[in-house]
Each structure stands twice: as C-alpha cells, then as structure tokens.
Amino acid sequence: MQDFLFYLVSGLCIGSIFALVAVGYTLVYGIIKLVNFAHGEFYMVGAYASFGTYSLLPSSTSPWLAIPLMVLAGGTAGAAIAGLTERVAYKPIRRSGRLAALLTAIGVSFLLQNLFAFFSQARPLQYPTEPHGSVGEICQRTVLLGTDGLVLIRFAYIGAAVLFCALLWYLVLRTRFGRAMRAVSQDADAATLMGIDVDRVIRHTFLIGGGLAGVAGTLIALQGVTEPMMGFLPGLKAFVAAVLGGIGNIAGAVVGGLLLGVIESLAVWAGVPTGYKDVAAFVILILVLVIRPQGLLGRVTRVKV
Amino acid sequence: MSWVELQPVLCQVGILAILALSLNVLCGLTGLLQLGHAGFYAIGAYTAGCYAIYATVPALGWCNLIPAAAAGMAAAALCSLVIGLPCLRLAGDYLAIATLGFAEIVRLILTNAELPGGRMFPGETIGGPTGIAFTEFPGQVWPGQEHYSAEYATLPVIWLGVGVTYLFLLNIKRSAIGRAFLCIREDEIAARTMGINVPRYKLLAFLLSAAFAGLAGALFFHQQLRINPGNFNLLKSIEVLLIVVLGGMGSLTGAICAAFLLGLLPCLLRHLDLSGVAFLPAILQKPLSEYSMLLYALLLILLTRLLPNGVFAMHELPTWLRPRPKTSPRRKAKAPEGRKP
Numbered sequence: 299m300q301d302f303l304f305y306l307v308s309g310l311c312i313g314s315i316f317a318l319v320a321v322g323y324t325l326v327y328g329i330i331k332l333v334n335f336a337h338g339e340f341y342m343v344g345a346y347a348s349f350g351t352y353s354l355l356p357s358s359t360s361p362w363l364a365i366p367l368m369v370l371a372g373g374t375a376g377a378a379i380a381g382l383t384e385r386v387a388y389k390p391i392r393r394s395g396r397l398a399a400l401l402t403a404i405g406v407s408f409l410l411q412n413l414f415a416f417f418s419q420a421r422p423l424q425y426p427t428e429p430h431g432s433v434g435e436i437c438q439r440t441v442l443l444g445t446d447g448l449v450l451i452r453f454a455y456i457g458a459a460v461l462f463c464a465l466l467w468y469l470v471l472r473t474r475f476g477r478a479m480r481a482v483s484q485d486a487d488a489a490t491l492m493g494i495d496v497d498r499v500i501r502h503t504f505l506i507g508g509g510l511a512g513v514a515g516t517l518i519a520l521q522g523v524t525e526p527m528m529g530f531l532p533g534l535k536a537f538v539a540a541v542l543g544g545i546g547n548i549a550g551a552v553v554g555g556l557l558l559g560v561i562e563s564l565a566v567w568a569g570v571p572t573g574y575k576d577v578a579a580f581v582i583l584i585l586v587l588v589i590r591p592q593g594l595l596g597r598v599t600r601v602k603v
Numbered sequence: 604m605s606w607v608e609l610q611p612v613l614c615q616v617g618i619l620a621i622l623a624l625s626l627n628v629l630c631g632l633t634g635l636l637q638l639g640h641a642g643f644y645a646i647g648a649y650t651a652g653c654y655a656i657y658a659t660v661p662a663l664g665w666c667n668l669i670p671a672a673a674a675g676m677a678a679a680a681l682c683s684l685v686i687g688l689p690c691l692r693l694a695g696d697y698l699a700i701a702t703l704g705f706a707e708i709v710r711l712i713l714t715n716a717e718l719p720g721g722r723m724f725p726g727e728t729i730g731g732p733t734g735i736a737f738t739e740f741p742g743q744v745w746p747g748q749e750h751y752s753a754e755y756a757t758l759p760v761i762w763l764g765v766g767v768t769y770l771f772l773l774n775i776k777r778s779a780i781g782r783a784f785l786c787i788r789e790d791e792i793a794a795r796t797m798g799i800n801v802p803r804y805k806l807l808a809f810l811l812s813a814a815f816a817g818l819a820g821a822l823f824f825h826q827q828l829r830i831n832p833g834n835f836n837l838l839k840s841i842e843v844l845l846i847v848v849l850g851g852m853g854s855l856t857g858a859i860c861a862a863f864l865l866g867l868l869p870c871l872l873r874h875l876d877l878s879g880v881a882f883l884p885a886i887l888q889k890p891l892s893e894y895s896m897l898l899y900a901l902l903l904i905l906l907t908r909l910l911p912n913g914v915f916a917m918h919e920l921p922t923w924l925r926p927r928p929k930t931s932p933r934r935k936a937k938a939p940e941g942r943k944p
Contacts, residue, residue, distance in 0.1 A: 333696040391908055396695055397636060398907045401848060404638075404841060405903035412896040534707070537700060573715035580704035580711075587701050588689040
C-alpha cells in the first residue's frame with residue numbers, strides 16, 4: 299500500500315511536467331492548428347540554457363538563489379527559441395496547408411536536436427553533486443516515502459505546475475490578451491475584423507508555450523541529465539497528454555498530463571516491466587484516438603463542406 | 604570511389620527506394636500522412652529474421668528468400684490492418700501521430716522482447732537491444748554447411764525488387780484504384796459523393812504500403828544479416844518521408860530519383876572534409892558527414908517552403924521532359940473550320 303502511494307506521488311510529479319509541456323502544445327494547436335513537433339526541443343533548449351547559467355554563476359552563489367535564476371533562464375530561453383522558430387519557420391508557411399506546417403515542424407525539431415548534438419559533441423551534461431550544499435547535491439536529496447526514497451526536487455514540479463497553470467488561467471480568462479487569444483482560436487479571420495492583431499497573439503502564444511516548456515526542461519534536468527535528445531520522448535508524451543485531455547483545451551492538457559503521469563507510474567507498480575513503460579503512453583494515445591478522438595474534455599467538431 | 608565501396612551504398616539506395624515507393628502510395632497518392640513507416644519496415648525485417656533462424660532450409664539456397672519475403676510482407680500487411688482499422692477515422696495530424704505512436708510501440712517491443720534461439724542458437728535468446736544476427740552459428744547446425752551464408756539480397760536482387768515494386772505500384776496508380784486514391788487525397792467528401800468507398804480504399808492503401816515496406820525489410824535483413832531495433836527508429840521514417848517529399852508527393856519515378864540523391868549524399872559527404880579549412884572555427888572543422896543530419900533537417904524545412912510539390916510534382920516525368928501534345932485541344936477548337944490546308 300505504501301508502495302502504491304510512492305508510485306502515485308511520483309506519477310503526479312512527472313505528470314506535472316507533462317502538463318506544463320502539454321499546455322504549450324495545446325495553446326499553439328488551439329490557435330493555429332499546428333502540431334508543434336519542435337515543442338519538446340524548446341524543453342531541451344531550456345535545460346541547456348539553465349546549465350549555461352549554472353556554469354556562468356560563481357561557485358559561491360547560494361543554491362537557493364541559483365535555482366530560481368536557472369529556472370528563469372530556462373524559461374526565457376525556451377520562450378526565445380519558440381519566438382524565433384515561429385518567426386523564421388512557421389510564419390512564412392502559415393497559409394500553405396497543414397502538411398507543409400507539419401513537415402516544417404518535424405524539420406525544426408530535427409534541426410534543433412542536431413544543432414545541439416553537433417555543438418555539444420553529444421556529451422550528456424550533469425550537475426556535479428560533489429561539494430555538499432551545491433545545486434547538484436540539493437537536487438539529489440530524497441525523502442523517504444513508504445520504503446522508497448523520492449527525490450525531493452520532484453515536489454517542485456507539482457509546485458511549478460500549480461503556479462504556472464494558475465497564472466495561465468488568469469491570463470486566458472481574466473485579461474484582455476486572453477480574450478484576444480480565445481477569439482483567435484475560435485475564428486482567426488473574424489478576430490482580425492474585430493481589430494485583433496492576430497500575428498501578435500500567435501507570437502505571444504508561442505512565447506508562453508515555449509517558456510513553460512523551458513521551465514519544465516530545466517526542472518527535469520536539475521536531477522537528470524541534459525542532452526540533445528532529452529526533449530523527444532517527453533515532447534511526444536506531452537502531445538499524448540494534450541490529445542488525452544482534448545487538444546486545444548487548456549484544462550484538458552493539465553488533466554491529461556497528470557493522468558498520463560499517474561497511469562505510467564501505476565503501470566510500473568502493477569508489474570509492467572520498466573522497458574514497456576513508454577509503450578503505455580502510445581497505447582493510450584491510440585486508444586483515445588479510436589474511442590474518443592475529441593479527448594476527455596474536448597468537444598466534437600464536424601467537418602463541413 | 605571503387606565499386607566495392609559503392610556496392611553496399613547502392614544496395615541501401617535500392618532499399619530506400621522500395622521504402623519511398625511504398626510510402627508514396629499512402630502519403631503521395633492517398634494523402635494520408637504517415638510517420639511510422641519504419642515500424643512496418645521493422646516488422647518485415649524481423650519476420651524475415653525469424654524465418655531465417657527457425658525455418659531456413661540451407662539446401663534451398665537463395666529460394667529461402669521467397670518465403671522470407673512473403674512472410675515479411677504478410678506480417679507487415681497484417682499489422683497494417685491492426686493499426687489501419689482503428690485509424691481510419693483519423694485525419695491529417697492525428698493520423699500522423701497515431702502511426703508514429705505505432706512505430707514507437709513496435710520499436711519498444713522489439714527492444715524489450717526476447718525469443719528463444721531455437722536450434723540455431725540453443726540456450727540463447729534472440730531479439731532485445733542487440734537484435735538478430737545471422738552470421739555466426741555457435742552450434743553445429745547443418746552438417747557440411749559450416750560456411751552457410753544467407754546473404755541473398757545482392758545488388759541485382761534488390762534492384763529487381765525495386766523494379767517489381769515500381770511496375771506494380773505504377774499500374775496501381777494508373778488504374779481505377781489509383782484514381783480513387785488521388786480523389787481521396789484531393790477531397791474526401793467529394794470522393795464519397797462520387798461513390799468511392801473511402802474507408803475501403805484507405806485500408807487498401809495502408810495494406811499496399813505496409814506490404815512493400817515489409818518487402819524492403821526482408822531484403823534489408825538478407826543484405827545485412829544483422830539487424831537491431833536502432834535500424835528502425837523515427838529517423839528512418841523521417842528519411843523516407845523526406846525522400847517522398849523531395850521526389851514529389853505521388854511521383855513514383857521521383858521517389859526513386861530522390862532515393863538516389865539522398866542515399867548517395869552521405870557517401871559523397873564522407874569524401875569532403877572541412878577539418879583543414881583554416882578560416883573556420885575549430886568546432887566546425889569536422890568531416891562533412893557529421894553535418895549530414897543537420898543537412899537533412901534544413902533540407903526538409905527549405906523544401907516544404909521552396910519546392911512544396913517536390914521535383915516531379917505528382918507526375919512520372921518532370922514538366923521539361925514530358926512530351927508535349929502535338930496540338931492542344933484548345934488550339935484545335937479555335938482553328939477555323941472547313942478550311943483546307
């Protein structure tokens with residue numbers, strides 16, 4: 299039973315990360331109907347930026363100052379790369395069909411992965427755990443939950459997810475910009491007629507989504523490794539989470555992310571071999587697409603002539 | 604570049620060409636975006652591998668290739684039904700992601716599952732991360748056949764496979780089936796109105812595409828004789844998709860030409876070296892082959908922007924090579940009637 303608690307909590311932690319990334323997916327999809335394959339790469343760029351910040355900071359910096367700074371840097375870098383990608387790659391092909399958009403997104407994803415692999419010599423980076431009280435050591439500290447030790451920093455995932463989702467909820471439902479976002483997602487042409495600068499809304503949506511992915515990447519890398527391919531699988535899983543909750547629906551993305559994390563974790567608890575853990579996400583994806591393509595919280599849209 | 608060096612590269616080009624041709628049926632002709640082609644390729648290769656391990660009859664020689672290829676094609680086609688049936692309702696991006704998910708499931712299962720070694724490798728297992736190797740036989744299996752090699756897929760055999768695939772699919776493209784595929788690609792609702800059974804044709808496209816991917820897999824196994832799950836990752840699917848886009852969605856000739864281009868590219872790049880170029884910073888001074896992944900990605904982005912229809916569009920020959928009709932029907936209509944030459 300205590301085992302169950304451990305897997306449940308650890309699933310919620312990783313699910314929070316999925317939720318943070320999935321929200322970005324769903325925001326972008328809601329507004330320009332693009333499956334942004336490169337979203338996982340924003341996550342990876344965030345992790346690299348925070349590592350860069352860490353190595354720039356003097357070693358005497360208190361980790362309680364360093365970690366927030368690194369998260370900030372990761373978020374900023376994620377937002378910056380998302381904005382750049384939107385401007386350079388997605389904007390010029392916005393009108394040329396969904397296939398072109400999807401292919402471009404795959405291309406951008408591969409380009410970013412390989413750029414980082416090229417310049418980092420594909421060496422995984424890890425925060426040194428050596429001096430007691432350093433960033434790396436603090437992030438490896440565990441708390442005993444039942445019989446297993448859960449890495450303490452993972453609770454920060456839940457904290458970050460709650461914080462940023464609350465901010466996003468406020469932004470989307472309570473501000474003028476949020477109203478513009480909702481208008482564009484309903485009908486971009488009509489929104490233009492109402493005097494909304496659609497380009498600006500799209501740009502800012504990418505910035506928000508990229509920022510959230512960057513924060514998520516930073517948090518994951520704090521206790522794991524930073525490497526060029528790190529964004530690929532979480533990116534795909536976050537997409538599964540977004541589909542699970544109903545793509546284009548922000549609350550759905552959060553619910554889907556948490557659910558996916560818990561399902562994956564409980565699958566291991568129930569005796570599924572760890573090697574097959576990743577299969578669970580894709581099986582869920584195909585099941586959802588077959589049984590309820592609009593997702594848990596989505597609404598059915600009918601294609602009309 | 605010597606012939607010995609070029610031969611395996613040309614074999615790879617042939618296998619890529621079969622893959623691209625088969626993907627073209629689904630992506631190019633029917634307009635169903637598929638990101639999991641490597642999954643069917645893997646199923647074909649592993650089926651051929653299992654046939655080789657469990658059921659090879661050495662006395663049959665190269666004839667073993669026929670049941671192996673047939674089994675590979677059948678297994679891939681069967682799996683395409685498993686994924687195709689539930690995915691029929693999906694369109695566009697969703698289908699792409701679902702097929703990607705399918706390919707990842709296949710790859711993860713192949714990485715994790717292990718089979719008994721049979722009489723070939725008694726007491727050992729095959730599969731798993733190291734895959735299947737059919738090169739060294741620890742046990743004495745067949746008396747008098749110690750140096751048995753199943754390397755049947757030589758260059759002519761592979762290109763024979765390309766030819767068969769090309770002709771078969773070209774005939775499909777030019778038949779009523781092909782026209783139905785094209786109609787579904789252009790407008791699904793219109794196709795339905797014209798009385799085309801859309802789900803049936805979509806499933807047929809899935810089947811055809813998967814079967815030939817299975818053939819490519821079987822040939823790949825019999826050329827390499829060692830395969831592992833790493834051969835069939837997402838990168839492979841993307842590479843094949845890139846070939847289809849470059850050649851032109853729906854152009855079979857274009858797919859073969861693009862397979863040549865992209866298949867020979869890494870080989871050419873290997874012979875160019877930037878490590879001696881003085882004005883470049885040290886980090887860029889690498890053999891050009893290390894740039895090939897970057898190049899692929901850039902090519903995909905630039906192609907979709909600059910050449911959205913590919914080199915051949917959907918025709919079998921590019922515009923400037925196509926024979927022009929003697930008199931266009933329009934000019935004929937304009938010509939004054941009743942006048943003698």
